[in-house]
Amino acid sequence: MQKPINENFFIAQIGRTVGLWGDLKLHLHTDFPEQFKVGNSYQSNRGELTISDINFKRGTIRFQGYESIDAAKKLTNTKLYADEAQTKEQCPLEEGQHFWFNVIGCTVNQGDELLGVVDDIQRLADVDYLSIKTDKALVDTGLPKNFLVPYIDRYVINTDEKSKIVHVKDAKDILEAS
Template identity: 85%
Template sequence: MNEKFFIAQIGRTVGLWGDLKFHLHTDFPEQFQVGHTYQSNRGELTISDINFKRGIVRFQGYESIDAAKKLTNTKLYADEAQTKELCNLEEGQHFWFDVIGCTVKQGDEVLGVVEDIQRLADVDYLSVKTDETLVGSGLAKNFLIPYIDRYVIDTDVAKKIVHTRDAKDILEAS
C-alpha cells in the first residue's frame, strides 16, 4: 500500500521570482527543506527555497512569476516511507496512519476499531467503528474519543491496540 498523505497546499504567487504562499497541513514543518522532492497533483516538485517566517516557498523549474502561477492551489503529498524518514516523533507520539486500524479496548472489552482521526479545534479525536456485539446491544455504530490523557491510557502501534478509560461512557452517551 503506497497511500499518499496531503501535507501542504500552495497558494498565490508573491513577488516576481516564483515565490508562492505555503499552507501547511501537517504537524511536522521540519520535513520541508531545500532539495526535498514531493508528489503533487501536478507531478513531482523539488523545493529550491523556503521561508517559514514569511510562509513562502519556491520550486525548481518555477522561478518566474508566470511559471509559478501554474502551481497555484497545487497540493503536496508524502507517502508513509517519506513521512517516517523526514518527520521526527517525540516520545509517546504516533503517526495517524499507525493509529488508524488499531483496536480500541477498555480493560479487556473491545469497543471497536479506529477508522479515522479528526482534528477539531486543537484536539484530535479517534473516530471509532463500534464493535458489532455492542452495536447489536443497541449502541451507536460509530463514536468519537478525544485523543487526550483523560481517555487514552496507552497506544501500542506494534500490537495495534489503543487502551482507554471511560471511553465506553462516551459510546453509551452517543
C-alpha cells in the same frame, strides 16, 4: 481497515504567488513543518516538485523550475503529498507520538472489553479525535455504530503500535452517551 499500498498523505497546499521570483504561499496540513527543506521533493497533482527555497517566517515556498512569477502561477492550488516511507524518514517523532496511519486500524480496548476499531482520525479545533467503528457485539446491544473519543490523556492511556491496540479509559461512557 486495510491501508492502500503506497498511499500518499496530503501535507500542504500551494497558494497564490508572492513577489516576482516565483515564491508561493504555503498552507501546511501537517504537524511536521520541519519536513520541508531545500532539496526535498514531494509528489503533487502536477507531478514531482523539488523545493528550491522556503521561508517559514513569510510562509512561502519556491520550487525548482518555477522561479518566475509566470511559471509559479501554474502551481497555485497545487496539493503536495508525502508517502508513508518519506513521512517516517523526514518526520522524527517524540516519545509517545504516533503517525495517524499507524493508529488507524488499531483496536480500542477499555480494560478487557473491545469497544471497536479506529477507522479515522479527525482534528477539530486543535484536538485530535479517534473515530471509532463500534464493535458489532456492542452495536447489537443498541449502542451507536460509530463514536468519537478525544485523543487526550483523559481518555487515552497508551497506544501500542506493535499490538495495534489503543488502551482507553472512560471511552465507553462517551459511547453510551452518543
